[in-house]
Amino acid sequence: MSGDHGRDSFEERLAKARxxxxxDRPVRKGPSDKVADSNAIRIAMRxxxxxxxxxxxxxxxxxxxxxxxxxxxWIMIAFVPVGAAAGLRNxxxxxxxxxxx
Amino acid sequence: xxxxxxxxLGQFRLTTGLGPIGHAVNFTNSNEMMLLSVxxxxxxxxxxxxxxxxxxxxxxSLVETLYEFVHGMCVDTIGEExxxxxxxxxxxxxxxxxxxxLGLFPYFFAxxxxxxxxxxxxxxxxxFSTAVGFYIHGFKFLKFFVPAGVPGxxxxxxxxxxxxxxxxxxxxxxxxxxxxxxxxxxMLEVFAGFMILLTASLxxxxxxxxxxxxxxxxxxxxxELLVACLQAYVFAILTCLYxxxxxxxx
Numbered sequence: 001m002s003g004d005h006g007r008d009s010f011e012e013r014l015a016k017a018r019x020x021x022x023x024d025r026p027v028r029k030g031p032s033d034k035v036a037d038s039n040a041i042r043i044a045m046r047x048x049x050x051x052x053x054x055x056x057x058x059x060x061x062x063x064x065x066x067x068x069x070x071x072x073x074w075i076m077i078a079f080v081p082v083g084a085a086a087g088l089r090n091x092x093x094x095x096x097x098x099x100x101x
Numbered sequence: 102x103x104x105x106x107x108x109x110l111g112q113f114r115l116t117t118g119l120g121p122i123g124h125a126v127n128f129t130n131s132n133e134m135m136l137l138s139v140x141x142x143x144x145x146x147x148x149x150x151x152x153x154x155x156x157x158x159x160x161x162s163l164v165e166t167l168y169e170f171v172h173g174m175c176v177d178t179i180g181e182e183x184x185x186x187x188x189x190x191x192x193x194x195x196x197x198x199x200x201x202x203l204g205l206f207p208y209f210f211a212x213x214x215x216x217x218x219x220x221x222x223x224x225x226x227x228x229f230s231t232a233v234g235f236y237i238h239g240f241k242f243l244k245f246f247v248p249a250g251v252p253g254x255x256x257x258x259x260x261x262x263x264x265x266x267x268x269x270x271x272x273x274x275x276x277x278x279x280x281x282x283x284x285x286x287x288m289l290e291v292f293a294g295f296m297i298l299l300t301a302s303l304x305x306x307x308x309x310x311x312x313x314x315x316x317x318x319x320x321x322x323x324x325e326l327l328v329a330c331l332q333a334y335v336f337a338i339l340t341c342l343y344x345x346x347x348x349x350x351x
Contacts, residue, residue, distance in 0.1 A: 046277065049277050053272035086261075086263075089266045090269060
């Protein structure tokens with residue numbers, strides 16, 4: 001009995017560790033095709049907004065810093081790739097392993 | 102020929118309500134709708150929960166289902182600490198849901214189609230979740246911006262990315278709701294405008310042909326009902342996710 005119990009808690013801990021390390025994708029109840037289609041549109045909308053919003057924030061910050069230091073347009077230019085990377089980070093966080101959406 | 106034209110954006114124009122008093126304090130039609138929805142929520146919840154029957158009636162079970170749905174969402178997403186944030190999440194959810202749904206009625210203003218309203222709510226959620234993070238973890242919350250397991254020389258590159266990714270949250274949160282509601286209402290109005298244009302230009306044949314945009318509008322209405330509920334849900338679940346990040350820091 002106690003052996004079973006120990007193994008159960010080990011399996012639990014293993015699953016938890018794999019989940020937090022991003023090795024396992026969470027198992028989902030298979031949705032029907034129709035639901036999946038409407039989900040796909042929703043996800044596409046969501047990810048588009050996620051990517052663009054990070055870029056917008058980066059450009060705004062760069063523009064503000066440029067105004068502050070009178071270095072237009074260099075800081076803004078430097079912030080554009082950072083913003084693009086942040087947008088990708090957003091997308092990865094929203095859709096990558098370990099996300100629950 | 103100056104026939105009727107489609108003014109798809111006129112529906113978002115803010116006018117002042119409540120006569121001269123409203124005019125003096127800039128009380129807009131948007132505010133009117135907010136008051137209406139808040140009043141509806143309070144009355145509906147007050148009336149239906151007054152009896153507190155053990156076997157709920159129709160209205161009581163509707164309200165209880167909503168309550169338990171949001172409560173489950175809080176606890177599932179944030180964890181046990183989610184109970185503390187339930188009032189906030191539920192308030193946001195029901196306020197946005199009613200705003201979206203009431204906005205679908207003809208002549209009713211959809212206040213969630215204003216970026217001012219959605220951005221105000223998103224900024225509040227953002228500032229609140231950041232404050233919660235600092236309250237629970239103190240300055241250790243700044244470690245949230247340092248991704249784990251990354252070599253030190255990459256940090257100067259990655260930390261700005263994480264910070265901008267964090268700062269973009271209120272933007273994406275507010276733009277998503279605003280864009281969905283605005284786009285839906287513009288589409289409804291454009292298709293409705295087609296009917297008027299067809300009748301004006303083609304006469305009797307136009308009246309018959311108007312069945313096509315009418316049918317499309319009916320289908321769109323169904324879609325908009327779905328979007329209204331979905332966007333309220335998305336706003337609430339993202340609020341929960343951000344609070345989860347603030348509470349658990351990962």
